Amino acid sequence: MTGGARGPVSPTVAAAAFQPRALSLARRWRRMRKNELARQVGVTAAAISQYELGQVRPSAAVLARLALALSMPVEFFAAAFPAPAMAGQAHFRSLRATSQAERDQAEAFGEIARRVVEVIESHIRLPELRLPHLDLPDASTSADLQTVAASARDAFSVGAGPVGHMVRLLEAHGVIVLTLPEVSDRVDAFSHWYGQRPYVFASPSKNDKARSRMDAAHELAHLLLHHDAEPGSQILERQATAFASEFLAPTNVLGDELPTRLDFDRLHELKRRWGISLKALIYRGHAIGVYREHSYRRGMNLLAEWGDPEPGDIGPRETPSLLGKAVDLLAGQQFSVHDVAAQTTLPTTLVQAVIEAGSDPRPRLTITAL
Numbered sequence: 001m002t003g004g005a006r007g008p009v010s011p012t013v014a015a016a017a018f019q020p021r022a023l024s025l026a027r028r029w030r031r032m033r034k035n036e037l038a039r040q041v042g043v044t045a046a047a048i049s050q051y052e053l054g055q056v057r058p059s060a061a062v063l064a065r066l067a068l069a070l071s072m073p074v075e076f077f078a079a080a081f082p083a084p085a086m087a088g089q090a091h092f093r094s095l096r097a098t099s100q101a102e103r104d105q106a107e108a109f110g111e112i113a114r115r116v117v118e119v120i121e122s123h124i125r126l127p128e129l130r131l132p133h134l135d136l137p138d139a140s141t142s143a144d145l146q147t148v149a150a151s152a153r154d155a156f157s158v159g160a161g162p163v164g165h166m167v168r169l170l171e172a173h174g175v176i177v178l179t180l181p182e183v184s185d186r187v188d189a190f191s192h193w194y195g196q197r198p199y200v201f202a203s204p205s206k207n208d209k210a211r212s213r214m215d216a217a218h219e220l221a222h223l224l225l226h227h228d229a230e231p232g233s234q235i236l237e238r239q240a241t242a243f244a245s246e247f248l249a250p251t252n253v254l255g256d257e258l259p260t261r262l263d264f265d266r267l268h269e270l271k272r273r274w275g276i277s278l279k280a281l282i283y284r285g286h287a288i289g290v291y292r293e294h295s296y297r298r299g300m301n302l303l304a305e306w307g308d309p310e311p312g313d314i315g316p317r318e319t320p321s322l323l324g325k326a327v328d329l330l331a332g333q334q335f336s337v338h339d340v341a342a343q344t345t346l347p348t349t350l351v352q353a354v355i356e357a358g359s360d361p362r363p364r365l366t367i368t369a370l
Contacts, residue, residue, distance in 0.1 A: 008074070189215040212318045218241060221241075272312075
């Protein structure tokens with residue numbers, strides 16, 4: 001297999017084939033305002049708007065300065081990558097907690113990642129998308145959410161016990177899971193469909209196994225239940241949280257295992273068994289009637305006193321591994337990260353960042369037989 005790499009493109013050639021979306025994408029990724037970029041390039045903010053709208057093409061000299069200011073190869077602005085067919089809008093956990101620029105940057109990373117995945121997928125076959133089709137009534141009840149969560153567990157062949165590895169389960173069923181770059185601690189996990197494949201973006205700031213599992217299950221709920229829904233609704237967020245809790249630990253099993261009083265030794269055992277937090281266990285216990293209001297409040301107050309992270313660490317967050325394994329396969333066929341970068345027209349460092357976002361960061365141990 002050959003890399004199919006192209007040589008550098010001159011600013012003159014790139015300017016003639018200028019793609020307006022590429023400029024908008026690069027600017028959003030670098031989180032630069034139009035007036036800031038204009039100042040660095042030596043044009044007006046209105047000119048930047050005209051470039052991005054496709055009303056005017058930048059000259060070769062201006063395009064060279066744009067590429068320098070945005071740390072992108074000149075050929076990136078001429079690459080004929082079609083805009084990803086994105087279904088609906090990204091489901092951010094809290095629209096009020098993040099700025100528009102932060103959300104734009106996170107979504108731009110998703111579009112960049114989609115370019116990388118598209119090139120990788122043109123050379124090797126990634127797992128087929130296999131997500132169940134579930135219907136949730138408009139006026140859904142707790143019983144409805146339990147039913148759809150049980151249907152999802154059946155579709156994923158989870159069985160009655162704990163989900164072994166939530167992130168790997170998503171990857172095995174064709175979902176691309178990536179850890180967001182550490183560009184903003186305020187951007188929480190979110191999900192988005194790009195064409196026919198969904199992406200889940202995890203927060204790097206939550207190095208906690210229980211929270212990462214809940215985040216992954218929460219985003220799965222959005223992918224399964226809220227495909228065409230308008231994001232940002234607290235009703236949707238509550239539905240996703242309820243689904244995630246039920247998917248990770250079904251009520252009909254967990255209800256029989258919870259201690260009837262606040263026995264934290266037993267709760268710690270259940271935290272390790274199910275991979276969910278003490279807070280989630282106590283909340284679920286209250287929701288299904290195991291704990292009365294007094295016990296629930298006492299448990300929550302104790303957890304608040306103990307602080308964050310809560311006691312009983314069960315390990316670091318679950319991480320994806322699909323892209324790392326895919327690139328290892330490509331390397332065995334003499335197709336390198338540099339080749340991926342050439343075909344995406346992205347900087348090699350940015351391609352590497354995307355791959356690392358979809359890789360297990362732990363060092364790999366290789367044992368060679370004597």
